Amino acid sequence: MRIVILLALTALIVSGPGCASKDIRCPKAEETTSSFEAHYAKAMRAYQDMRYDEAIESFKTALSKINETGDRAICLRRLGDCYKEKKMYAEAIETYERVLAEYPDHKIAPNTRKTITNVQSLGHF
DSSP, X not given: OHHHHHHHHHHHHHHOTTOSSTTXXXXXXXXXXXXXXXXXXXXXXXXXXXXXXXXHHXXXXXXXXXXXXXOHHHHHHHHHHHHHHTTOHHHHHHHHXXXXXXXXXXXXXXXXXXXXXXXXXXXXX
C-alpha cells in the first residue's frame, strides 16, 4: 500500500500540479506569470501568427517588465519589426533608432542599421 501511494505521489511531482493526466492541457509557465519572459513569449507567438496589434501590446508590456534576464534591445527590435509589418514606417524607424541609441554595441546593431535603410526606402522618407 505504501509503495502505491509513493508511486502516485512521485507521478504527481514529476508531472507537475494538475498535470497527472496527459489528456489535460497544462498551462505553460509563461501563461501563469506576468513576467517579462511571459509577455515576450506571448508577443513572439502573436508576431509569428501575424497578429501584429497583439504583438505590439505584448512587446510594450514586456518592455515595462524587463528584468536582468530580458534583452531590451531585442525586444525593442521586435517591436520595430511589428510596426514595419503594419507599414507604420515612422514608428518602426523611431523604434529601431532607439535600439541604436540605447544599445549601439549590441550584436543586432549592424542589422538594425540596414533595416532602417530598407524601411526608409519603403516609406519614402
